[in-house]
Amino acid sequence: LFDKNLSFTKLEDMDMSDKDEFAAKKMDLDWRISVSNPIVSYPPENPMPGPSQMMDSFRQNLWHDGGGFNVHTDRGTSSRGNVDRPVEMGWNMAQFPADSGFIERAAKFSFFGCGSFGEMMMNQQSLGGPQSTGLFVQDTQNQIGVATGSNQVDGPLKDATKVVKENGSSNVSEDSQSSGGNGHDDAKCMEISSKRFNAKKRKRTGKDSEHRGQQSGEEEEEDKNEKDEQSPNSNANKTNSGKQASDTLKDGYIHMRARRGQATNSHSLAERVRREKISERMKFLQDLVPGCDKVTGKAVMLDEIINYVQSLQCQIEFLSMKLSAVNPVLDYNLESLLAKDALQVPAPILPQDMSMLYPPLSHHSQKGFMQPNISSMSILNGGLIRQERHGYESDQHNVVHMNHETDTAPNHEDATANRKVEP
Amino acid sequence: MSFIKVLILKFSSLRTQTMASSDKTINTDVPEKDVFAIHFLQSLSNLTTQNPFNSPDTTNYRARKIKKAAYVSMAKAAGGSSRLWSRALLGRAAKENNKIVRFARRKRKVTWKISSKRRSDQRAPEATDRLRNLVPGGGTMETSKLMEETAHYIKCLSMQVKVMQCLVDGLSPK
Numbered sequence: 001l002f003d004k005n006l007s008f009t010k011l012e013d014m015d016m017s018d019k020d021e022f023a024a025k026k027m028d029l030d031w032r033i034s035v036s037n038p039i040v041s042y043p044p045e046n047p048m049p050g051p052s053q054m055m056d057s058f059r060q061n062l063w064h065d066g067g068g069f070n071v072h073t074d075r076g077t078s079s080r081g082n083v084d085r086p087v088e089m090g091w092n093m094a095q096f097p098a099d100s101g102f103i104e105r106a107a108k109f110s111f112f113g114c115g116s117f118g119e120m121m122m123n124q125q126s127l128g129g130p131q132s133t134g135l136f137v138q139d140t141q142n143q144i145g146v147a148t149g150s151n152q153v154d155g156p157l158k159d160a161t162k163v164v165k166e167n168g169s170s171n172v173s174e175d176s177q178s179s180g181g182n183g184h185d186d187a188k189c190m191e192i193s194s195k196r197f198n199a200k201k202r203k204r205t206g207k208d209s210e211h212r213g214q215q216s217g218e219e220e221e222e223d224k225n226e227k228d229e230q231s232p233n234s235n236a237n238k239t240n241s242g243k244q245a246s247d248t249l250k251d252g253y254i255h256m257r258a259r260r261g262q263a264t265n266s267h268s269l270a271e272r273v274r275r276e277k278i279s280e281r282m283k284f285l286q287d288l289v290p291g292c293d294k295v296t297g298k299a300v301m302l303d304e305i306i307n308y309v310q311s312l313q314c315q316i317e318f319l320s321m322k323l324s325a326v327n328p329v330l331d332y333n334l335e336s337l338l339a340k341d342a343l344q345v346p347a348p349i350l351p352q353d354m355s356m357l358y359p360p361l362s363h364h365s366q367k368g369f370m371q372p373n374i375s376s377m378s379i380l381n382g383g384l385i386r387q388e389r390h391g392y393e394s395d396q397h398n399v400v401h402m403n404h405e406t407d408t409a410p411n412h413e414d415a416t417a418n419r420k421v422e423p
Numbered sequence: 424m425s426f427i428k429v430l431i432l433k434f435s436s437l438r439t440q441t442m443a444s445s446d447k448t449i450n451t452d453v454p455e456k457d458v459f460a461i462h463f464l465q466s467l468s469n470l471t472t473q474n475p476f477n478s479p480d481t482t483n484y485r486a487r488k489i490k491k492a493a494y495v496s497m498a499k500a501a502g503g504s505s506r507l508w509s510r511a512l513l514g515r516a517a518k519e520n521n522k523i524v525r526f527a528r529r530k531r532k533v534t535w536k537i538s539s540k541r542r543s544d545q546r547a548p549e550a551t552d553r554l555r556n557l558v559p560g561g562g563t564m565e566t567s568k569l570m571e572e573t574a575h576y577i578k579c580l581s582m583q584v585k586v587m588q589c590l591v592d593g594l595s596p597k
Contacts, residue, residue: 274565274566274567277567278566278567278570281567281570281571281574282570284570284574285570285573285574285577288574288577288578289577298550299550302550302551302553302554303550305554305573305577306550306553306554306557308577309554309557309558309573309576309577309580310557312577312580312581312584313557313580315584316490316493316494316580316583316584316587317486317490319493319584319587319588319590319591320486320487320489320490320493320587321482321483321486321489322591322595323467323486323489323587323590323591323594324482324485324486324488324489325482326591326594326595326596
């Protein structure tokens with residue numbers, strides 16, 4: 001089984017440096033693992049009776065810890081059976097400490113039910129595959145909206161993903177570095193990494209793809225609802241690679257995720273929602289700013305946006321300088337253009353112009369009230385309008401609008417115009 | 424007089440290129456260019472009536488006035504007080520003129536943003552901070568709100584630029 005292989009590689013990779021410490025922690029982990037087993041063994045697949053017992057107790061603990069987990073268990077997809085394997089791996093994992101950071105996280109395990117399991121899973125993942133880490137990092141860089149809405153990184157998260165990137169080939173050492181960093185960052189990274197993890201696992205699972213699909217959909221919903229639960233899990237693994245993890249691992253992680261993170265429920269949830277909102281808006285801005293289709297990533301996008309806004313403001317300044325140069329000309333036109341009095345042209349003057357204007361206007365009587373406005377405009381401009389352009393007709397609309405300052409204006413003009421137009 | 428027609432023509436051509444927001448959740452609809460044009464021309468006429476002599480002290484002074492008028496008219500055209508940035512712009516302009524402008528303001532609850540700013544004051548100047556400096560009123564907005572305002576602001580800015588460009592083209596001597 002793949003899981004078995006994974007655990008095998010884990011054993012190879014592990015450093016036995018802090019085994020003693022770990023053994024102490026292991027006890028906590030063990031019973032937790034055992035608790036989760038019963039859920040997993042819904043389709044009983046558990047090859048190892050030992051872990052299953054642990055899972056049982058673990059599951060009970062989990063249920064005790066939070067109700068979210070129950071939601072998971074009720075689903076009972078066959079993929080759950082795979083949790084056994086991650087459990088095993090967790091079991092194996094418990095035997096070797098990844099790094100000092102892991103120890104910290106292991107310490108946290110004693111406080112939380114399922115988070116430890118997830119972290120263990122994540123740690124396994126990180127230890128297992130440098131290449132997959134790279135791939136995973138790739139995915140985090142690219143936007144995949146399977147589980148996380150936001151692949152963009154905030155400040156702290158950015159650092160975390162950078163660490164992930166650097167982790168290309170080395171897992172443990174990087175882990176320790178990253179774990180040394182902000183726990184919050186870890187949480188976020190973990191979230192994203194786990195999401196990727198889950199996403200990949202969903203895609204890769206051969207069997208029960210439907211179940212997976214359902215569960216992935218549910219998971220996504222849960223992700224939104226229970227993102228907080230992920231955050232403690234995320235502490236363990238920034239370099240988690242989805243490729244290597246089995247689907248069972250993913251499922252196990254999901255369970256863990258649901259349980260863990262009760263403490264930071266509202267915080268991480270809000271954080272996730274907030275980040276997703278921001279990324280959504282960034283996408284919207286991307287469409288707005290010209291030439292930003294290829295750009296991906298929040299930082300570069302923001303720079304582009306800032307440049308664009310600055311350029312627009314500079315353009316306005318430049319154009320205003322230009323306008324000030326032509327201002328003398330403008331004055332006359334503006335006054336004639338916008339003088340409201342002009343709209344109320346005295347009657348004797350009007351008919352003459354109206355007679356001249358009427359033929360072209362009648363062709364395009366788009367709106368009844370346009371004509372008087374145009375006539376007033378023509379009067380203002382000495383009747384030169386009609387001679388001017390071929391596109392005159394299309395201008396009527398604009399002229400009318402330009403003269404309209406309020407909604408009531410058209411009505412007023414209409415009335416006055418009608419009185420004037422009809423002799 | 425012909426340039427007025429030119430102006431009108433340009434505005435008509437502008438009219439055909441109205442921008443519309445099609446986003447479902449984020450509404451960044453911007454009025455058509457005519458609205459911007461009207462507001463801008465009105466403000467310009469106000470400017471010229473204020474200075475009956477067609478040559479104020481320096482062209483630079485006049486340019487600055489026109490720029491201010493452009494921003495104020497853009498803020499008005501873009502929806503007065505329905506946008507945070509327009510409100511901030513108009514408030515800023517009113518303060519410069521020593522006028523007090525009162526908007527119907529929603530009560531501003533202390534956002535996460537403020538508390539987080541306190542917490543991490545030593546953050547490196549992020550791009551979002553730069554954006555806040557650029558967009559009027561962006562100092563105390565949440566980032567998501569800032570993005571919305573930026574989008575609307577960008578739309579209005581480009582609209583105003585087009586209007587002014589047409590005006591300049593229409594009024595520049597052939």
